[in-house]
Amino acid sequence: MTQTSFPPTDASGPDLAGQPDQATVDLLGLLAYGELTAFERLATDARMSPTLGDKIALAAMAAAEFSHFQAICGELDRLGVDREHAMAPFIGPLTAFHNSTAPADWLESLVKAYVGDNIAADFYREIATRLPSPSRELVLNVLDDTGHAAFAIDRVRAAIEANPTVAGRLALWARRLVGEALTQAQRVGVDRDALTGLLVGVGDLDALAAIFNRLMAAHGRRMAALGLSA
């Protein structure tokens, strides 16, 4: 369902009636449901942990995602927006993404948590810098790494060292994650004019290309950190 469109130049502040703009509500709703599913996924993946220490580490990350979820819900409350209503448009795409990328084992779940979540976070950050305060600061704060990075890098590198053949499989897996994420991002973009407008409205095609290049460069650095070819 297409939302009522509005000029991108309005996207950085409330409209004349003092209502929060649709782009802010959309980004908060998308992030809230993203954090809730990240919580569920990490908590479920914790069951695949090879050791008790790994299980505790993953459960702690899941709990951190839930506190992010609560922080975003607090911001939606402050803006007077119904939280479930704000999340509703993003349940379908996020569920489809997770259903099509269910990790087969512990290593795939680590790569997904690290590669998948960070490419999403980078994308959200590009949008968030264009939000009005204090939503902008809240979102940027929530997007800060919750310790996935060091943990995933350490475990994945150790696994590759122990058995170099897993690197090829995990590199393919990461490529599939990016492909599925782009598919769902496109689906969201088609449906949510306000959110897309926020991203497109700030510049021309060169600016969009620059955003895409930044995302891909950061993704390449993360793959290299894991010891995988991008």
Add this chain to the structure above:
Amino acid sequence: MTQTSFPPTDASGPDLAGQPDQATVDLLGLLAYGELTAFERLATDARMSPTLGDKIALAAMAAAEFSHFQAICGELDRLGVDREHAMAPFIGPLTAFHNSTAPADWLESLVKAYVGDNIAADFYREIATRLPSPSRELVLNVLDDTGHAAFAIDRVRAAIEANPTVAGRLALWARRLVGEALTQAQRVGVDRDALTGLLVGVGDLDALAAIFNRLMAAHGRRMAALGLSA
């Protein structure tokens, strides 16, 4: 593996070397792993939630269990006890309990969260009152209800009202939960002399019978609150 036994009269304080007594370490280890698995289970069950509101409610309870887990780990740290070592003896029995009582649907998971967790909590409370301070206060605080009760009662009663035939199935399910819990409690009791000693050491057979009667009476009240026959 049977632990070194010690007289039950020593169970209420540190031994002569200033080490925490085995019963305290055992109860904290049992509770810590219990909270960690409760977290995992609630977070996994959240995926079965029929509505987004139910999902959020269950995820919030799961996050509360994880904060309990962290509180108990903090107490183990304070006592200078390795947390994973303290939890290790209880991984087998708790995993066996959860594997043999995997809920088939949303209602079974609610009954398990309410009936199963509370009968366990009542039992832990009976032991905890015999622990030295401040472990005693910490455990009693952690065992406080995290909102399961009102939520589960509301949802289960509504489901029975909508379809009275589910009451029989859920009553059978609750009986199976109690049976499996007793089986695993016995297994823990055989292996962990210190923990059993703490419970038995305080009194005679009459006192033990009184504890059992209190547990069963509280269980019966919870079943009645759900609208189920005990």
